[in-house]
Amino acid sequence: RKEVEQDPGPFNVPEGATVAFNCTYSNSASQSFFWYRQDCRKEPKLLMSVYSSGNEDGRFTAQLNRASQYISLLIRDSKLSDSATYLCVAREAGNTPLVFGKGTRLSVIA
Amino acid sequence: EPEVTQTPSHQVTQMGQEVILRCVPISNHLYFYWYRQILGQKVEFLVSFYNNEISEKSEIFDDQFSVERPDGSNFTLKIRSTKLEDSAMYFCASSELGGAAYEQYFGPGTRLTVT
Numbered sequence: 001r002k003e004v005e006q007d008p009g010p011f012n013v014p015e016g017a018t019v020a021f022n023c024t025y026s027n028s029a030s031q032s033f034f035w036y037r038q039d040c041r042k043e044p045k046l047l048m049s050v051y052s053s054g055n056e057d058g059r060f061t062a063q064l065n066r067a068s069q070y071i072s073l074l075i076r077d078s079k080l081s082d083s084a085t086y087l088c089v090a091r092e093a094g095n096t097p098l099v100f101g102k103g104t105r106l107s108v109i110a
Numbered sequence: 111e112p113e114v115t116q117t118p119s120h121q122v123t124q125m126g127q128e129v130i131l132r133c134v135p136i137s138n139h140l141y142f143y144w145y146r147q148i149l150g151q152k153v154e155f156l157v158s159f160y161n162n163e164i165s166e167k168s169e170i171f172d173d174q175f176s177v178e179r180p181d182g183s184n185f186t187l188k189i190r191s192t193k194l195e196d197s198a199m200y201f202c203a204s205s206e207l208g209g210a211a212y213e214q215y216f217g218p219g220t221r222l223t224v225t
Contacts, residue, residue, distance in 0.1 A: 038153075041199070042218065042219075043201055043217060043218050044153060044201070044216050045216070046213050087152075087153065095141045095158065095160065095165070095205060095207065095212075096158075096166065097143065097155035097158060097166060097168070098145075098153075098155065098214060099155070100152045100153040100154070101152060102151065102152040103152065
C-alpha cells in the first residue's frame, strides 16, 4: 500500500520561530517528492520539490533520506503568512498520481 | 500566469442525482487528473487521463464515475448516482508531458455537497 505519513500537528509557534515537519513514505518505488501548502478550503499549491541532496528556497529547507524513506521540511523565521497545512507528497516516475499525506497544520502566532 | 479553472465552485445535489464537474486545464498540458478531498481528510487520487483515455484510476473510481474530454479544452468528471459519501472537494489538475519532476497544477476545486 502506498502511504505517506506525517506529524499530525497542529503546530502553534510564535513569529520568528523555526519549525520542522517530518514525513515518511512506504512505497520504495517513489522517485519524486514534494511539499505542498494548502490554505483552508483551497487547492494544494506546490511549495517546493525535494531533492536527494537537500535543497533550500529562502526560509524553507527540504531534506530527503531515501534509505529511511523520510522527508523533512524546515521553516526558519516563521511569518504569520506561513500559517497553513503542509502536505508531504510522493510520486513514482513520470506522470503517475501524487500520493498525499494528511498534512500538518501550522499556526504562526503574533 | 496560466491556471486551471473549475466550475462550479460549489454544487449541491440530492442523493441519486447525476453531477458533472467541469475543468479547463492549462492549454499546453497533456495529462489531466481528478483528486478529491473529504473534509478533514487527505487529498486522494481518483483518475488520470492522457491521449483521450484513462491512464490510471484508483479503487475509489468505480462504475459510478466517468471522465471525458468532450472538446479541446474541457475535462469533465461525471458521478452518475451520487451518494452522501461523495460529498467532498474535487480538484482537477494538469501537467505537461516529459521532465523529471514536472508540477501538477491544481484548480481551485469544486465543493460537492450531497444531501
